[in-house]
Amino acid sequence: MPIVPAEFKHLDSLAKLFDEYRLFYQQASDLPGAKAFLRDRLTHRDSVIFLALSEPAEGSVVAGFTQLYPSFSSVSMAPLWILNDLYVNRAFRRRGLAQALMHQAQTYGMNTGAVRLELSTGVTNTSAQSLYESLGYQQADITEDSDNAFYHYSLAL
16 A cells, blocks of 8 residues: 555545544544645645555545644754544554654654654553554653653664
């Protein structure tokens, strides 16, 4: 399945998947809000979204996505990317799409001169943790003040 940058032509399909993603995180369904949020991201170019598109025989829908937000490291005086969202529709799981989306994010980060990618995932999301660790992401040291609901990871580029 091809991994491509999101375009406005993908908005309806992406918004449905984004709404599913939000449901996974126990948020109320809001398809119009999801579409408006994503339209704003694409319009203002304040995030980068990559899509895993299903094969044409399967209806060519958005099967998965990842969304990156730009940030900076003051110490390194260089950009970094926050991999804020990663989601694959249940019907398309176990096909390597999450890994392909993660590789695309890594390639994009390196091509833009970023020093690292950072992400967080729920402490109960063990499948995501396994994926990130298999790709070389390092979990941040846990301190007493750490967020108890999420683990934080980074990948040096």
